[in-house]
Amino acid sequence: MAFTRKEARDPLVSALLLGAIALILYAIFSAISYYWLFILINVALLYSTTVFLITYWETKDERPPVATRWPSVSVIIPSYNSGRTIRECLEAVKRLEYPKKFEIIIVDDASTDGSLEWLRTQKGITLLERKKNAGKAAALNQALAIAKGEIAACIDSDTFPAPDSLKLMVPYFESGKVGAVCGLVRVHKPHSILQHVQEIEYYVAFGFFHRSQAALDSMFVTPGPMSLYRRKLILELGGYEDGNITEDMEIALRLKNAGYSIVCSTDAHIYTEVPSSFGHWIRQRVRWYRGKIINGLRYKHMLFNFNFGHFGKFVFPFSFFIELMSIIAFSFIIYLNALNVSNSLSWLSVNMVPSVYFPTSPLAIQSSSYFLFLSLCLWAVIVYVSFGIAKERIRLSHLPKIAGFMFLYSFLISFAYLLSYVKELNRSSYQW
């Protein structure tokens, strides 16, 4: 399967579309008092997170399935210029505990950093060498076609699964309905502030939310770092979509569309490298969120479709609703601050001195902001639960990261959503 990219939009048409959206947003901001808008967004967030929280509490004592047999497994690692991480990745894969011997297939996608030469010296692996770089999906498809395992474990070359992860994930395939299994993706050796905040985000997103979504049979992504699939099923469905910027989401939606479930074993810990700089982070997020828009449009028939259960009637549509709400809230904050900046500039212009004008006394906080306090309490509970899922204890040293995640990170995420929608509207080129 190959993904067809739409042609870039005429700059004038893009500008007109963006202008129209800005006008609509301005009309919303002028018509609705911002405190009511914030209350509405807060209530929507409260409701959605409460659905997931109740689901988690109702299912948290469910025991993982017990394997009655251990199917054969093929570990597939696509590698492109991964000289820095492939050695550690391969070591982690070789340490995987599994009752049966499993094959390891590494697909080198025309690397130029010397990693291919190193891979050629490795024993116990099947190395596929591509002459021309064709992307991750093409590399995975090539390996899936020659793999012998009943289960394909696709692992990124910058990912290091915990030794027991494979053994914990495979038993979920006992149910014939399960098409893919994923684990709890965690941040590998965080060192920058951004990575530390992402560490908390990953506990919440891949721990709490994935577990709750799985309980509602509504997972719609098989995380790229490591996911397990029924190999034949993926081949029957046409393999990974070549050229799709989030092929891991597309394959998950295709599985859902075909009536299969995606489940999550949060006991299986999978460590992966995450962006350390803002530039890298925003490129990654824009790719993820643009991929969601593209795949959301492709599978729009699932939205509000009760035939797809909780996924169709709630999880999938609400995920877009929350994104749009975040964009509206973020734009509104920017709009209000632009007014304040304009006032501050007025103050500078009338005084001709570099003074700072504070439009509002810090004590006179908008009443609806107190409403936010309740949302923060709920999120504090979610963070606490997420740490529990990751089998981590909250220590004093975690508090600054948690504060960064709860108070500042959401603004970055909203900004990434906004940028993604603007870029997708503009049909800008994709960046990795």
Add this chain to the structure above:
Amino acid sequence: MVSVYVKAAIATFLVFLLGMFMVRSIDEQRIAGLNSEVEKVSMDAESARLFLLYMQLEGDSDICPALLAYTGKQAARTFELASSLQEAERNNVLGSYSEVHRHYDLANLELYLYYEQARKKCPGSLQQSVLYFYEIGDGCTQCGVQEAVLNKVRDDCGVRIFAFPSNSDEAMVNALVSKYGIKQTPSVVAANSTLPGLQDADSVKRAIGCS
């Protein structure tokens, strides 16, 4: 079995009610605080009235310095209260400010009129007043800046500033708006001349003859 959506809706509704209760009590506390401040302005106006009554009865202009000091202090407090009132209203969700506004406008007008009367009784001893027109609501984005500028003028020149909302329902305020031809906010009236739009400190100082 109750669906997870219904349970979440009930929980969200309860949290929403709790949130609204919090918001309401914060708004009411703010209004109560402002009401008590406005009450003080009202009492100040009453004191100013007594000063004037005493001057009329006794014909005693020796109390002019005391009146000067007293009205200066009250006018400053009243002007600051106008800012607090606007700020609190901007940050309000559920409280009603119409009563507080009316109460404030009346007390402020009273104080302004007594001040103008006192200026006539004590020629040369009392500083002229500056009128500042703002807008109730979010319409005037530059009013906050104008207030900061006027605070500086007040500190530098010792003038008395009286703030009135141009979109008030109060007839007397409307009379002032019409008298000075206020068409936009912020507007400043200094030495009987109207300065429309955001004014810098020097323009206001020039108009009142404060170097």
